[in-house]
Amino acid sequence: MYKKPIIRLSRYKNALYRFKSLGLVRIFSDNLADAVGATAVQVRKDFSFFGITGNKRGGYLIEDLLSKVNEILGKDKITKVIVVGAGHLGSALMNYKGFPQLGIQIAAGFDIDPVKINRKAPIPIFPLDELRDFIRTHTIKVAVIAVPDIAAQQVFNIMISEGITGIVNFAPLRLKTDKKCAVHNVNLGLELETIIYFANALEKENHEDGHFKS
Amino acid sequence: MYKKPIIRLSRYKNALYRFKSLGLVRIFSDNLADAVGATAVQVRKDFSFFGITGNKRGGYLIEDLLSKVNEILGKDKITKVIVVGAGHLGSALMNYKGFPQLGIQIAAGFDIDPVKINRKAPIPIFPLDELRDFIRTHTIKVAVIAVPDIAAQQVFNIMISEGITGIVNFAPLRLKTDKKCAVHNVNLGLELETIIYFANALEKENHEDGHFKS
DNA sequence: TAAATTTTGTTATTTTTTTCACATAAAATA
DNA sequence: TATTTTATGTGAAAAAAATAACAAAATTTA
Ligand SMILES: NC(=O)c1ccc[n+]([C@@H]2O[C@H](COP(=O)([O-])OP(=O)(O)OC[C@H]3O[C@@H](n4cnc5c(N)ncnc54)[C@H](O)[C@@H]3O)[C@@H](O)[C@H]2O)c1
Ligand SMILES: NC(=O)c1ccc[n+]([C@@H]2O[C@H](COP(=O)([O-])OP(=O)(O)OC[C@H]3O[C@@H](n4cnc5c(N)ncnc54)[C@H](O)[C@@H]3O)[C@@H](O)[C@H]2O)c1
Numbered sequence A, B: 001m002y003k004k005p006i007i008r009l010s011r012y013k014n015a016l017y018r019f020k021s022l023g024l025v026r027i028f029s030d031n032l033a034d035a036v037g038a039t040a041v042q043v044r045k046d047f048s049f050f051g052i053t054g055n056k057r058g059g060y061l062i063e064d065l066l067s068k069v070n071e072i073l074g075k076d077k078i079t080k081v082i083v084v085g086a087g088h089l090g091s092a093l094m095n096y097k098g099f100p101q102l103g104i105q106i107a108a109g110f111d112i113d114p115v116k117i118n119r120k121a122p123i124p125i126f127p128l129d130e131l132r133d134f135i136r137t138h139t140i141k142v143a144v145i146a147v148p149d150i151a152a153q154q155v156f157n158i159m160i161s162e163g164i165t166g167i168v169n170f171a172p173l174r175l176k177t178d179k180k181c182a183v184h185n186v187n188l189g190l191e192l193e194t195i196i197y198f199a200n201a202l203e204k205e206n207h208e209d210g211h212f213k214s
Numbered sequence C: 001t002a003a004a005t006t007t008t009g010t011t012a013t014t015t016t017t018t019t020c021a022c023a024t025a026a027a028a029t030a
Numbered sequence D: 001t002a003t004t005t006t007a008t009g010t011g012a013a014a015a016a017a018a019t020a021a022c023a024a025a026a027t028t029t030a
Helices: A004-021 A029-036 A040-049 A062-073 A088-095 A130-139 A149-161 A188-209 B006-019 B027-036 B040-049 B062-073 B088-095 B126-139 B147-159 B188-209
Strands: A080-084 A104-111 A125-127 A142-145 A166-169 A182-185 B079-084 B102-113 B125-127 B142-145 B166-169 B182-184
Touching: A004 A029, A004 A040, A004 A062, A080 A088, A080 A130, A080 B188, A088 A104, A088 B062, A088 B088, A104 A130, A104 B188, A125 A130, A125 B027, A142 A149, A142 B188, A149 A166, A149 B006, A166 B188, A182 B188, A188 B006, A188 B079, A188 B102, A188 B142, A188 B166, A188 B182, B006 B040, B006 B062, B006 B166, B027 B040, B079 B088, B079 B126, B088 B102, B102 B126, B125 B126, B126 B147, B142 B147, B147 B166
Parallel strands: A080 A104, A080 A142, A104 A125, A142 A166, A166 A182, B079 B102, B079 B142, B102 B125, B142 B166, B166 B182
Antiparallel strands: none
């Protein structure tokens, strides 16, 4: 299914914009590798996989590369996204200034708590009741779930029944994908747990033999 | 290096606690598979990989399984974690109520902005100047970076030089791992971009042939 | 102009991860 | 007690991802 290469492609794209904003015109596979934490071969392998080619010894023209990568990623238009749950995490996302340059526009937030509602905010927050209608009238296709775990399934069901095709879920439970919708479960607690595991492993290694494995 | 099985092990553990809190005593591989979005074979394969065994036809005793999994994950003690950058994302993390039950204690936050400092809060927020000392005196080994990208490298360098062995970095740039420290780069913008890609792909599929691939 | 160098692009190999197939033990049923 | 059913456990195969090896083009240097 080749998921990793696609994720890296987005990384390359973001790195390319950074290089471009630095005034660069040409780029080499090892610069990109450095920027995204891959190897140069991997970068070229990925490009090869997607049919992207550069110039032997001349590297890649950033502009060319960007247009090819953006085409593959479908980054020609900006994507409207909604956030359901305007709590800590939801507001962090709604306040994040970096989305426009990723072609992402947070169109609205939704919450069940009346005090969170604010129809006049730059990114308005509507009551949950209006979620269905909003998705329909604004043809929203991508949504974020940032509600407590107990509420996540309910919100998910609404989204699915309204034809949402992509969801990032932050609630710490697994929402099952029906084939019509891609779901990405992001579990921040788990990210921390995982790094704690590897941190402990490194600690142990350090103490046990005083040097590090390659 | 077998990274995926370890990540799933943490997922199993969390699911097991949920099952346990529901009053269950015994569990089957397909229940666990369901809970974490894996297959039953995969669950058993993972267990087999870590030398965990159950009872043929009888499934697994949750209590036994938990103690074995926790032992492998080194989950006997609670881990102190610090958060550098007390902005939107940093405060979301510091306010999250779910960490204690994951054995995670957010010990303190740090920020460069004087208005964010609050030494008396339940989770105190200290000035960046005190980061070094705090890591040392509290023997902190795991940290979160939630500062803007331009500040991330600076913060990272301090952490590395003070012997931090695990970092979750939310700034959208790649922090390079030196062998002594495990770094996990979490890029929330990228998570959204990735799901947008797959959402678009599904959209296209729907329109092109009016039915779904298996 | 010839040789050396640099960097891409591709094929082959290895490692990691997932899936498949099925033997085996325990429990339930006949 | 014999048979069937239900789950586990693992070896083999397949798929995905990462790494290695190296040929070929473009450029630089001698
Ligand atoms: N904040 C973190 O660092 C963190 C870490 C790990 C996991 N999570 C998970 O992310 C999710 C959001 O976390 P948070 O810290 O923002 O929580 P939060 O409590 O701050 O916010 C949740 C928001 O959802 C709203 N809500 C509740 N039910 C709703 C419903 N049915 N429809 C719409 N809105 C509803 C609440 O009113 C609240 O505003 C939770 O599932 C949490 O477990 C958060
Ligand atoms: N909020 C999101 O949804 C989101 C999404 C994608 C990526 N990110 C990334 O996560 C990081 C944090 O995002 P945020 O929304 O919380 O940003 P924010 O601006 O709300 O918070 C950043 C905090 O870091 C502090 N800070 C700045 N320099 C510092 C330094 N040198 N040492 C200590 N503290 C310092 C600031 O005072 C501020 O309080 C950023 O790198 C951002 O790009 C956030």
